[in-house]
Amino acid sequence: MIAPLVAIFVYLIYKGAVSLNLDFFTRNPVPVGELGGGMANAIVGSAILLGVGSLIGVPVGISGGIFLAEFGRGSRLATAIRFTADVLNGVPSIVMGIAIYSLIVVPQKHFSALSGGVALGIMMIPTVCRTTEEMLLMVPHAVREAALALGVPNWRSVLAITVKTASPGIITGCMLAFARVAGETAPLIFTAFGNSNWTVNPNEAMAALPLQIYVYALSPYDEWHKLAWAGSLVLIVLIVAAVSLVRYVTSRGVLKGAS
């Protein structure tokens, strides 16, 4: 388990660290032939895309999971949702890209970060939904009983007690989904498209780290290959940083001796 991870990391640092400098984080890409240039726009672009994706994927996924575990148990609707989530989980990301392309990009007549975010968000839903469901089902029956015995209505007991008790697991699920889509390239090719200029307007084509890495790595230029390595390193470090940050923030409220 650890060996491949370490190998990837060491190789990335070996290849990528040499081209990492302040420019990489502060400058936009420059045309071929010019030296220097960075991926500032792609870093910000990735952040925006993932933000939009999480805004869609996390709430929809969590509500779906709550429904599956607490309200829809055994109902046909729940079976249908569970089946859909599993199928959605298996949809290849390139197919997701094309689907969003025809549903949003074509009617809009231009590429946009928004459509890319939607594609990423939909890809997050199944993971978030199923982990939420499983974490909720792991909450002991005694805890639910305790809440109901206090005369708390069922919906309130679910939201305030069961979901809260399962929240560490639910957050892990969200982080897994987040980390997974953070590196997705395929669904962005037809949606966010990529952009060599700086933009934060979600209605325009936008650069993203995985896209930039893809383009640079396929190019015939040595300078760009180096930047692609650096981009890969930054992408991984940023994912780890984002996940750790969320874990740190959410763990501050945990009490001594809480299980």
Place this chain on the structure above:
Amino acid sequence: MHETVPEAHATGRVRIGDLDVYNGTSAVAIRRRIGMVFQKPNPFPTMSIYDNVAAGLKLNGFREHKRLDDIVERSLKLSALWDEVKDNLKKKSGASLSGGQQQRLCIARALAVQPEVLLMDEPCSALDPISTGKIEELIFQLKESFTIVIVTHNMQQASRVAEFTGFFLLGELIEFDKTERIFTTPSDKRTEDYITGRFG
């Protein structure tokens, strides 16, 4: 609470004051008037000791924080836990306490919503003799101000803490009388068989 178990059913009548429990009263309304303590201590694991006690009120929309402090303190004092936890009220999780303390925490949680009846379902069966002693002592104090219904498999416990005792066999109420009578001169043969140890 049995409504969460699909196979369960009940016959007969249970009344609390003017409330007919099995006839058209909503489960939520009944649960607000009956506090319940379970067999296994079940504090909310992610909540502090304070929040555990305050949970019943907070979740039912009680928002006066000043009075909440008083209620939490009074409930914990009633359940004889205050002195052991007062320094860590908001710092420690309810799950960090010992089994006996957890059970007293659950009693405090049930008392905080000021029920008319406190229902205890074998509250000591998961506890050691010392913790059991503390809970029983507590029952003695609490029965001054609350009606307590306690389910137990332990006949000595029934004879120690109860004023009235009912004997159930296979879900049917066989006999209900003053505790001394049940344990000395029961009127039903099956009760006598049970208390003399011929079965069970």
